[in-house]
Amino acid sequence: MNSELLGELTIFILAIVIGFELISRVPTLLHTPLMSATNAIHGIVLVGAIIAVGAEGGNAFIRIVGLIAVVFGTINIVGGFWVTNRMLDMFRAGNRPRRKQG
Amino acid sequence: MNSELLGELTIFILAIVIGFELISRVPTLLHTPLMSATNAIHGIVLVGAIIAVGAEGGNAFIRIVGLIAVVFGTINIVGGFWVTNRMLDMFRAGNRPRRKQG
Amino acid sequence: MDGITAVAYLIAALLFIFGIRRLRSPDTARSGNTLSAFGMIIAVITTLLSFEIVNPIEVFIAIAIGAVIGAVAAQRVQMTDMPQMVAAFNGVGGGAAALVAVIEFYRIQELGAESEGAFITTTILLGVLIGCVSFAGSVIAFSKLQDLFLTGSVSFPLQTVVNAVLFLGVVALSINVIAGGPAPLLSVGIIFGASLLLGILLVVPIGGADMPIVISLLNACTGLAAAMSGFALSNDVLIISGSLVGASGTILTRLMSSSLGRPLGKIIFGAVGATSSKSKGDEEEKPVHSVGADDVAAALKYDADKIIFVPGYGLAVAQAQNLMAELASTLESQGKDVKFAIHPVAGRMPGHMNVLLAEADVSYDKLYDMEDINKEFPETDAVVVVGANDVVNPAANDKTQDSPISGMPVLNVEEARQVIFVKRSLSPGFAGVDNPLFYDEEKTMMLFADAKQGLQDVVAGVKNA
Amino acid sequence: MDGITAVAYLIAALLFIFGIRRLRSPDTARSGNTLSAFGMIIAVITTLLSFEIVNPIEVFIAIAIGAVIGAVAAQRVQMTDMPQMVAAFNGVGGGAAALVAVIEFYRIQELGAESEGAFITTTILLGVLIGCVSFAGSVIAFSKLQDLFLTGSVSFPLQTVVNAVLFLGVVALSINVIAGGPAPLLSVGIIFGASLLLGILLVVPIGGADMPIVISLLNACTGLAAAMSGFALSNDVLIISGSLVGASGTILTRLMSSSLGRPLGKIIFGAVGATSSKSKGDEEEKPVHSVGADDVAAALKYDADKIIFVPGYGLAVAQAQNLMAELASTLESQGKDVKFAIHPVAGRMPGHMNVLLAEADVSYDKLYDMEDINKEFPETDAVVVVGANDVVNPAANDKTQDSPISGMPVLNVEEARQVIFVKRSLSPGFAGVDNPLFYDEEKTMMLFADAKQGLQDVVAGVKNA
Numbered sequence A, B: 001m002n003s004e005l006l007g008e009l010t011i012f013i014l015a016i017v018i019g020f021e022l023i024s025r026v027p028t029l030l031h032t033p034l035m036s037a038t039n040a041i042h043g044i045v046l047v048g049a050i051i052a053v054g055a056e057g058g059n060a061f062i063r064i065v066g067l068i069a070v071v072f073g074t075i076n077i078v079g080g081f082w083v084t085n086r087m088l089d090m091f092r093a094g095n096r097p098r099r100k101q102g
Numbered sequence C, D: 001m002d003g004i005t006a007v008a009y010l011i012a013a014l015l016f017i018f019g020i021r022r023l024r025s026p027d028t029a030r031s032g033n034t035l036s037a038f039g040m041i042i043a044v045i046t047t048l049l050s051f052e053i054v055n056p057i058e059v060f061i062a063i064a065i066g067a068v069i070g071a072v073a074a075q076r077v078q079m080t081d082m083p084q085m086v087a088a089f090n091g092v093g094g095g096a097a098a099l100v101a102v103i104e105f106y107r108i109q110e111l112g113a114e115s116e117g118a119f120i121t122t123t124i125l126l127g128v129l130i131g132c133v134s135f136a137g138s139v140i141a142f143s144k145l146q147d148l149f150l151t152g153s154v155s156f157p158l159q160t161v162v163n164a165v166l167f168l169g170v171v172a173l174s175i176n177v178i179a180g181g182p183a184p185l186l187s188v189g190i191i192f193g194a195s196l197l198l199g200i201l202l203v204v205p206i207g208g209a210d211m212p213i214v215i216s217l218l219n220a221c222t223g224l225a226a227a228m229s230g231f232a233l234s235n236d237v238l239i240i241s242g243s244l245v246g247a248s249g250t251i252l253t254r255l256m257s258s259s260l261g262r263p264l265g266k267i268i269f270g271a272v273g274a275t276s277s278k279s280k281g282d283e284e285e286k287p288v289h290s291v292g293a294d295d296v297a298a299a300l301k302y303d304a305d306k307i308i309f310v311p312g313y314g315l316a317v318a319q320a321q322n323l324m325a326e327l328a329s330t331l332e333s334q335g336k337d338v339k340f341a342i343h344p345v346a347g348r349m350p351g352h353m354n355v356l357l358a359e360a361d362v363s364y365d366k367l368y369d370m371e372d373i374n375k376e377f378p379e380t381d382a383v384v385v386v387g388a389n390d391v392v393n394p395a396a397n398d399k400t401q402d403s404p405i406s407g408m409p410v411l412n413v414e415e416a417r418q419v420i421f422v423k424r425s426l427s428p429g430f431a432g433v434d435n436p437l438f439y440d441e442e443k444t445m446m447l448f449a450d451a452k453q454g455l456q457d458v459v460a461g462v463k464n465a
């Protein structure tokens, strides 16, 4: 393992620690939006898809598979954030007074 | 900036995020022990001191300054953990029933 | 990767972290989602600008197609169908991660790109495995929630053995590939297929009631798969964001499963299904106390001071929330003490009932969580259960029976003096478990009606009687 | 650095993280400290094994010396002196970080080691600056807490201007160094000295009452300095652990300052001191209601049903905790309701009173936090304040006066029917603020005695009378 890889491994572990720390007590009300938002975030794989399909020296296989991945990743991102936003919009409806229930 | 440095910068930022997340609500009772324990942890600079003084090509200046740093770092570590342990020992004294106060 | 790219990626990752952070509380959740989306835009634009893309037009078209599909789907979906929508979006994400991993492997093997050794190969294979499981599992979850196929808990013989064999096969092939054995591309192809199959087989035996938890778990998996592809591409933003989702998704899954009272192990390996409890046969035989809307109105008006409403999925289906609010305020104006009991999983998504009643302008002060309201039922005169079954089913507490809801905490409405059900028939709810309370002729009144119509009649009755 | 070293370092860093995590709760705190210490051992041994150290014997001797000093100091220190001990340990840590930074700079400049450009130089200079400030600031904090020199809040003319000039000088010299200007070594030497001076000047005007907060802030600074030296040495475990301490120390500082009711900005830039409130002159003139131990015993025995004890620093000094516990249990056996009110900063370190009373076997059920007990004072017959002043001083609530404790939440003992002080004189406490309650002849009884002797007499009185 070279040192760049070791750095990446470190980053990986630290990000996992952050992920664990980040979520502790979340009101049930927000479970679905939270799931939906993190779901949108892993659409970041789109970045990987763009790099994979766009790099030099690809052939037809890479192009087809890669473009499918780009479409998939974009659906994940756009749909994910959009639907999360719609969910959260619904909570705004009505006369919710500040912090109560949840 | 080379890519190793960028990796280190990323690690730095992520560790800061972890540090911020880690401490949220700590009972007053534990403020001093927590300060004392984190105080011991930055004694990790001993590692830096050992590397700095132990590397090839040092001269008398490096040796003297470096060895002082080693002594300092070790005091920080040994004293820090020890005193934290003594503080926490005191909380054990008496008939403390589980979780109450603090 | 130059400095600016790396910094932009780091900013994007931090925006994700702060976004998730803000999603922990209702007051800041919206801004959290916006922050995350903003981070995503930064990450994608940075990628487009700083990598030399050989086929930009194609990529743009692909992005445009994906964006349109995602937006239309997200905009069109009914509120009640959102869980399956999340499953679908998660599935395509997992698919994308698997495909990226395949491309990277193909580049190394076939096009002789520089390989970085066993570690990278391992991450690629993990990306394929996890991504495919997530994709296939999500498809099944979607289909179950959408009532397309394989609904309910489908069990087949030897499923544990089959899964184990598949998994060991994947492991064996992976070792072959990592060790530089023969036919690497073919091996990866088989791993791809076997992982898809594994994803299907893992989710098929799980009942629909547990799907939200399964989707959350698959969500965490997709995150992990994205992180794996980050290693192959040596891209920090992928690694950070992916592992962030992987870890927070895991915790979220545990939170969900504990709030639903369904331990994760039981969901995945339990495969409850075997003893199907939908035994329609004897239902019709047992007598029930069927009443009309006027009877309900009279009971509420003249014989109850403290009333609790329990909304369920049926209320959402019938869109009767405004009528429930109207009934409540009418009763209140007659001096009665009226509350709403919200079960954490009433409806089809967490928070479903809160949203529904907020639409009907019910004050949040009147909504009570399960833990808070459960101690009030013994002092309650009448409970009005509208379009709910599982969340008030005392069978969940019955330790002698193993049903899909056993162990789930429920609203103990049977402790009230009187229980009034408003639903169309005696058919059970989502989990398919019959409710013994229906047949308690002493305590229970059944108003067989569509929630909208039924509540309308009761409101009229209460106002006029 | 090879793979094993890196992984060992990563494990050490994770142990620090989990250690801090466990220090958040009293039940797991001890194991948290042990975990962290274990991580440190791993990190140090890894370093010794995997770097080729040219002078191992010297290094071992230095480590041995440091270990002995640290252990002896930590073992010998009195419980009441622990805060200054922490300050001392923090100071040497900061000093070490600054020295490491100096060495790295010297290597690059003088010995022509490969420089890695402006970024590394910047981190080195930051290491020098922050490390020196932390070292010098800790020395002053130590001296203030130990009552050596510069105690109290010492102000001097134009201090803000002097500090600003010093700081700008450091910045200007740093820019010179980073830009590759002339005399880099001399510049760093001056930066070193100026930073030391800055550390002294920053802490000198701050009163002793705020020292715990200052130490916590300097602790965070040392963490940051350690992280900076990690960049120069390109060592991940230094970067992670240092920034971890920097960030968590910052949050902890904020927690402490809010629990002491002292906003950070006010502490650092406020320099309260100017109006010294220790005006001994008029103290003796005002009359007080001085009583004997028997009077106190009688008041407690015959005229009080609900009694609250307030322990303070004086109880610790006199080591009278067992007598307080005995008095409480004697009164309880006579059917009285007895509680202990614990102010968060009573004594000289957080948790001081909890520790003290635990030693005397007082059950934790009887200890009440400030927020919980404050509403009970109005219904209380007698409050017995032993060796405390600041934490019960109503002057803290007086908005018209600016004293070192103004704004700090205190125990509102003046709301009780009767207040009994057990202390040796009318002299004020740590913060040097006179207590108006002493002079309330109606409500207050002053028992002038050493806490041990006084309580002994009261116990005897209560038992016999």
Ligand SMILES: NC(=O)c1ccc[n+]([C@@H]2O[C@H](COP(=O)([O-])OP(=O)(O)OC[C@H]3O[C@@H](n4cnc5c(N)ncnc54)[C@H](OP(=O)(O)O)[C@@H]3O)[C@@H](O)[C@H]2O)c1
Pocket: C083, C208, C209, C210, C211, C212, C311, C312, C313, C314, C315, C317, C318, C344, C345, C346, C347, C348, C349, C350, C351, C352, C386, C387, C388, C389, C390, C391, C392, C422, C423, C424, C425, C426, C427, C428, C429, C430, C431, C449, C450, C451, C452
């Ligand atoms: N909240 C979540 O996150 C989530 C997600 C997925 C699954 N689930 C599961 O969903 C269930 C929720 O329980 P629940 O009690 O709310 O619902 P439920 O148990 O599914 O019962 C819904 C009831 O509504 C009645 N109904 C349907 N349409 C109606 C209409 N138009 N008018 C009147 N009644 C109507 C149905 O009876 P009739 O046909 O007789 O009218 C049915 O018995 C739980 O099992 C939960 O685990 C929850």
Ligand SMILES: NC(=O)c1ccc[n+]([C@@H]2O[C@H](COP(=O)([O-])OP(=O)(O)OC[C@H]3O[C@@H](n4cnc5c(N)ncnc54)[C@H](OP(=O)(O)O)[C@@H]3O)[C@@H](O)[C@H]2O)c1
Pocket: D083, D208, D209, D210, D211, D212, D311, D312, D313, D314, D315, D317, D318, D344, D345, D346, D347, D348, D349, D350, D351, D352, D386, D387, D388, D389, D390, D391, D392, D422, D423, D424, D425, D426, D427, D428, D429, D430, D431, D449, D450, D451, D452
């Ligand atoms: N807890 C922390 O973390 C911490 C750390 C540092 C500073 N502080 C500060 O320390 C103060 C703590 O308040 P406090 O009320 O506990 O203490 P205090 O205000 O310092 O008062 C202590 C009192 O004890 C009396 N005393 C001393 N020795 C005695 C003896 N042998 N017998 C009887 N009385 C004795 C003294 O009066 P006589 O001389 O008249 O007897 C003095 O008035 C606060 O200002 C706090 O901010 C707290």
